[in-house]
Amino acid sequence: MTVRELLGVRVERVTDLGSSHSWTLHRAALADGREVFVKAAHGRGGVFAAEAAGLRWLAGAGPDAPVPEVLAADGHRLVLPWLPAEAPTARAAERFGRDLAALHAAAPDAFGAPWDGFIADLPLDNTPDPGPWPRWYAERRLAPFLRRAARDLGGDGVRLVEKVIEGIDALAGPPEPPARIHGDLWSGNVLWTGGRAMLIDPAAHGGHRETDLAMLALFGAPHLQRIVAAYDEAAPLADGWRERIPLHQFHPLLVHVALFGSGYREQAVAASRAALALPP
Structure with a gap:
């Protein structure tokens, strides 16, 4: 039509x-x-x-x-x-942090979603699952994109991803209930308009709330420290969340390898090493 x-x-x-x-x-x-x-x-x-x-x-x-x-x-x-775009302000960033915390708190019943997912134009397995999140993330996000990215990752890169998948339970931190997340929240999917941030182009699903915050950090978001501080004040984050940022950035980096090839290999490998707390 x-x-x-x-x-x-x-x-x-x-x-x-x-x-x-x-x-x-x-x-x-x-x-x-x-x-x-x-x-x-x-x-x-x-x-x-x-x-x-x-x-x-x-x-x-x-x-x-x-x-x-x-x-x-x-x-x-x-x-x-x-929606007309405008320059982000510190005040809008603080509101964004509070808005994102409220969005995540409207918790769904399960990880995943009741529709077929996509990130860019690649399919995502959104099969709903009560969890726990680490296995869901490994099986529905990391393993499928490891298969897509394997050729560009090379043997050493594939083995690092496999180690992350094998150790996911120990790497994922304290258990978290499903959160209502955007799922692809890099800075290009944040539209600053009307004194606030509006979220566009989602890969929405029930996921881990740290994923959205890690995505904001992946390619840099304006006023990120203010966003995170306002979020943490409204909905305190679990201890060790900063150390888990590479784990949550790992899936989108695998997506980039699958979409764009070996140019993102080094970032993906670095994220896997950081998630495993291995030296660079």
């Missing part, structure tokens, strides 16, 4: 914004005065269905959840409100 058919409103102008992975990005002005953001692709319906389901599920955390409304979605398009 076209955007007009999905929304029931005439589209007056479309501005192309480039592409990402296997879809294109657009800004559209509607006859009723609204502007919307549109992702479009052919044959990628599962990706948009997962993103729409994830955004709606995150919004279910409460009326102030930091996610945009899904205006429409089908197999070829996802339509969201257009």
Whole structure:
């Protein structure tokens, strides 16, 4: 269906914004005065269905959840409100920390999610599982992407990943209940707008709350220390969480190896060594 058919409103102008992975990005002005953001692709319906389901599920955390409304979605398009970007401020970062803590606290019943997941355009096994989290993470996140990334990791890299999987119970820290997490929360998926942070492009699922914080640190987020401090004040983190950051960054780095090849191998290997507390 076209955007007009999905929304029931005439589209007056479309501005192309480039592409990402296997879809294109657009800004559209509607006859009723609204502007919307549109992702479009052919044959990628599962990706948009997962993103729409994830955004709606995150919004279910409460009326102030930091996610945009899904205006429409089908197999070829996802339509969201257009949100003008602005520079992040310290005050907005502190609010983000509190908002993220509240989002995580709206706990689901299990790890995983009741829909087929994607990260970028790679599938994620979201099979719901009561846990514990370490085995779920090893079986549903690390092992599948080890198979995808094995060629670029090489033999030594594969053996390090296997050691992380084998030792996951000892590496994962104190038990945590499932949290309602974004799942791909690098800084590019944080949109600063209206004096706050809004979360976009989720790989949402019931997961470990430290995963979202580790993702924010992976490629650097503005005012990260303020975000984490506000989060920790609202929902104190378990002892040793900083030492576990590499463990939680390990899956997204394997994803990057699977997507982009050996250019991310050294980061993935370094994360595995750090998770195992091995010297560099």
